[in-house]
Amino acid sequence: MDEVKPSVVTVWPFVFSVPNVSVMFFTHTKADVSCQVPACINLVVGRLLLTVSIAWTVAEVEREEEGVLPIALAGDIDAYWADATPGVPEVGLRSALFQPTTGYSLPDAARMAEAVAAAPDLTSAAIRKMAETVSKTAWKRRSYYRLLNRMMFRACEPNQRYKVLERFYRLPQPLVERFYAGDATMGDKIRILTGKPPVPVSRAMRCLTEQSAFAVGARA
Numbered sequence: 001m002d003e004v005k006p007s008v009v010t011v012w013p014f015v016f017s018v019p020n021v022s023v024m025f026f027t028h029t030k031a032d033v034s035c036q037v038p039a040c041i042n043l044v045v046g047r048l049l050l051t052v053s054i055a056w057t058v059a060e061v062e063r064e065e066e067g068v069l070p071i072a073l074a075g076d077i078d079a080y081w082a083d084a085t086p087g088v089p090e091v092g093l094r095s096a097l098f099q100p101t102t103g104y105s106l107p108d109a110a111r112m113a114e115a116v117a118a119a120p121d122l123t124s125a126a127i128r129k130m131a132e133t134v135s136k137t138a139w140k141r142r143s144y145y146r147l148l149n150r151m152m153f154r155a156c157e158p159n160q161r162y163k164v165l166e167r168f169y170r171l172p173q174p175l176v177e178r179f180y181a182g183d184a185t186m187g188d189k190i191r192i193l194t195g196k197p198p199v200p201v202s203r204a205m206r207c208l209t210e211q212s213a214f215a216v217g218a219r220a
């Protein structure tokens with residue numbers, strides 16, 4: 001049986017910039033739940049990475065924070081809503097509205113805000129019905145993203161995960177943009193999975209179904 005070996009910390013630094021603003025948002029992301037490091041160490045490592053990787057000197061740090069960003073491997077959305085408080089129009093993460101691979105929820109939140117603003121009936125019952133429908137539709141439409149997450153976090157060795165990202169970011173920018181927006185086309189989906197993955201086929205096959213994420217012995 002090809003068990004996953006003890007994990008190696010994988011750190012992915014990202015830099016975000018806002019157009020026409022001289023402030024940069026730097027994030028270093030660890031895709032490793034087993035590695036619990038105190039926040040102060042993480043922040044020091046983050047700054048060090050910024051200096052070493054792109055040779056920038058930080059003029060001023062406006063704010064530092066640390067957070068955990070969960071991503072979805074699998075789930076039963078119908079059962080989730082069956083358990084939700086009746087009559088309460090839950091939105092945001094509570095309605096499972098987030099891009100499963102990035103964990104980002106802002107675009108969904110903006111769409112939901114627009115939908116609520118345009119809704120003809122603003123009763124709790126009506127908004128609850130709409131939120132539930134939107135949530136279930138999005139969840140079902142995004143099954144591919146959860147499959148990729150299972151491949152990444154259940155099938156791929158931690159010290160090989162960077163190869164998945166290296167390959168992904170060499171793909172055409174429009175594909176990457178559609179992926180982030182949750183709008184990957186069938187062609188995109190095939191292209192993302194085409195090529196020699198750093199994942200043993202046998203282990204990848206075991207991750208195909210959502211139920212596999214709940215199997216006894218499934219790796220965290």
Ligand SMILES: Cc1cc2nc3c(=O)[nH]c(=O)nc-3n(C[C@H](O)[C@H](O)[C@H](O)COP(=O)(O)OP(=O)(O)OC[C@H]3O[C@@H](n4cnc5c(N)ncnc54)[C@H](O)[C@@H]3O)c2cc1C
Pocket residue numbers: 066067068069091092093094098103104105106107
């Ligand atoms: C490090 C990090 C980076 C991220 N980067 C991005 C990004 O770049 N783009 C993006 O889109 N997303 C990003 N996210 C994700 C995004 O921040 C979250 O998805 C978003 O904050 C979720 O918002 P929410 O309002 O749905 O839920 P929450 O932010 O969890 O808000 C729910 C609020 O409800 C309150 N609450 C809970 N229960 C009750 C109750 N019973 N009564 C009253 N109040 C209650 C909670 O205290 C909380 O304040 C990031 C997250 C992290 C951790």
